[in-house]
Amino acid sequence: MKAAVYRRPGPADEVLEVVKLERPEPGPGEVRVRMVTSGINPTDWKTRAGLTGRMPDGFQVPHHDGAGVVDAVGSGVTGLTAGQRVWLYLAAFGNRYGTAAEYAIVPAARVVPLPGHASDDLGACLGVPALTAAHCLGGDPDAVKGRTVLVAGGAGAVGHYAIELAKHAGARVVATVSSDDKRTLAERAGADLVVRYTDGDVAERIRDFAGPVDRVVEVAFGANLALDMAVLRPGGTIATYAAAGQLSLPVGEFMQANITLAFVLLYGLSAGQLSDAVRWTSAALAAGALSALPVLAYPLDRVAAAQERVAGQPVGKVVLRIAGN
Template sequence: MKAACYRSLGPAAEVLELVDLQLPEPGPDEVRVRIVTSGINPTDWKTRAGLRNREPDGFQVPHHDGAGVVDAVGSAVTGLVPGRRVWLHLAAFGNRYGTAAEYALVPAARAVPLPDAASYDLGACLGVPALTAAHCLGGRPGAVAGRTVLVAGGAGAVGHFAIELAKHAGARVVATVSSEEKRARAEAAGADLVVRYTDADAAQRILDFAGRVDRIVEVAIGANLDLDLAVLATGGTIASYAAAGELALPVGRFMVENITLSFVLLYGLSPAQLSAAVSWTSEALDAGALTSLPMLPYPLELVAQAQDRVAEGPVGKVVLRVAED
């Protein structure tokens, strides 16, 4: 099978190559999936570049997320059969065969049925972004039903799904963005109010519209902490899923106002937490409540350019179109 892989860490153009690999056979608890679309996330290029300090075990086919069709199943697998459409998550975590290939080999628990009405592109948008969003929102719809949620970075991948999951669960959603283009993206996802976080009156506009918010899904806590604290309710939660720079906390205020600060990294979730996030995402997907991000497609042979595009932080989802639907 054709596959992108790297055998050492470094710049994309230097270490990523397109090779022929032997088609892997599934073990008892594994499934092999013919990949249609491979989704690329920041964690994919950061791992390849060496920022995660994870040396490949001989070789590594990158990319956690993707969508395709089950091709073969292991002897102990139940609930999935060849021909079933699926979306994949954490495909390359502790596993050589990620989704940047014609076929991926993954534990069966990482392959989730994809409804017939959902495109492979949408399936490839899920995984890291949607599951991170679901956990940041409390891991279950009831955590935000009837509540007010602030989503920082509402035009990003996690922000997009945080808005849609929260709205589907019955929350009121405010989103912050940095530009008019991104405002349109957050509004299209369903945010009830979208403000530019750089505006001097951003906090007051949020308070006037929604009062104090119950939960914040945060992409840049160091930059946004003052705004967050200006609008967060007593007993509220800030769930931060991105790390950049240093952070000084007003510990006394956090204590007095009984604020919870949660740092979220998908790799560190317990099996029960990950399962809850998958269940919520799947339920919303089945209901037609999730939509794909704007697609920025590349062919498999341009995987290095595609990863470099992700590193630039574009608006939209960079994917590899590996095969026809």
Template sequence: MRAALYRRNGRASDVLEIVDLEVPDPGPGEVRVRIVTSGINPTDWKTRDGHAGRVPDGFQVPHHDGSGVVDAIGPGVDHLAPGQRVWLYLSAFGNRYGTAAEHALVPAERVVPLPDDASHELGACLGVPALTAAHCLGGDPNDLSGTTVLVAGGAGAVGHFAIELAKHAGAYVVATVSSAAKRDLAIAAGADTVVLYTDPDAVEQILAANGPVDRVVEVALADNLALDLAVVAPGATIATYAAAGELAIPASDFMVNNLSLTFTLLYGLTPEQMAAAVRWTSEAVAAGSLTALPIHPYALEQIAAAQDRVAENPVGKVLLQVGAP
């Protein structure tokens, strides 16, 4: 099979190569998937670059997310069958066969059925962004019905799916964005109200939309914490998935209003938490409630350029078109 891989950490153009690998056979609890589309996330290029501190064990085929068709199943796998359309998540986590190849070999629990009416592009967009969004939203759609959710960065990948998952669950969604073009994307995703967070009256606009918010999905906690605290209802939760560096917390504001602050990194979720996020995402896909992000397509041979494009933080999703549907 054709595969992209790297044998050491470093710049994309220095370490990524296209090679011929023997197609691996699935062992107990494993599934081999013929990849149609491979999705690239920031964590993919950061791991390759060495930011995660993980050195390849011989070689690493990168990329967590993707979509394709089940090619073979190992002993003990009874919820999937050869020929079934699927989407994958965290494929390269603790596993050398990610989705940047004609075949991926992954643990069966990371392979999810993809409905016939859902595109492979949508399947490859799910994974890290959609599951992160589902967990930030609390993991259970029944808890969101009738609430108000604020999604910071509504045009980003996680923000896009946070809007759609929250709407699927019956919430009123307010999204913040940085430009008029991004406002259009958030509206297309289904946000009820979209606010430019740079507006001097952004707080007033958010509160005027549907009152104080019950949950915040936050992309830039340090920058937006003051705004979040100004618009949340007592007992609200602020869930962030992209915090970095030092952060000063006004403890009294959290204490007086019984607020919660949670942090999400998919790698650390319990099996039960991950299963809940997968279940919610799958239900929303089956209902037709999730849509693909704007796509930036690349060929497998262009993986270095594709990963560099992701590092530039484009609006939309960078995908490798690997095989035929």
């Protein structure tokens, strides 16, 4: 099979190459998927660049997310059959065969049926972003039903699905963005109010529209902490999935308001937590409540350029089109 691989961490154009590999066979509990589209997330290029400390086991086919068709199943696999359209998540986590190849071998738990009305692009856009969003929202629709949610970075991949999942669950959603183009994307996702965080009186506008916020899905915890605390109700929750560096917290304010602060990293979730996020995402997908971000497509042979595009933080979702390479 044709596959993108890297054998050591480093710059994309130095370590990524497209090679021919033996098509792997699924072992017990595994599924082989013929890939159609491979979705690329920031965690994919950061791992390849060596920023996460994970080294390849001989070689690594990158990318966690994707969509394709079940090609073969190993012993003990139930509920998945050859020819079935599916979406994948965390394919490359603890596994050398990610989705940037003509075939991927994935544990069956990370392979999810893709409804007939859902495109391959949409399937490849789910995975890490949608499951992160679902967990940040509490892991279950009832956690946000009838409540108010603030989504920071509402035009990003996690923010996009946080808006759509929360709205489908019956929440009122406020989103912050940095530009008018991103405002349009957040509005299309269903946000009830979209505010540019560069404008003045953001906290006042949010409070006037929605009152106190019950939960914040946060992309820039340090930069947005003052705004979050200004609009969050006592007993509310801030779930952040992209915090980095050193943070200084107003511990007294957190304690007085009984604020819950949750740091979310998909790799560290339990099997049960992942199952909850998959269940919620799948139900919303089946109901037609989820949509793809604007897609920026590359062929497999340009995997290095595609990863560099993701590192540049584009508006939209970068994917590899595998079929036809």
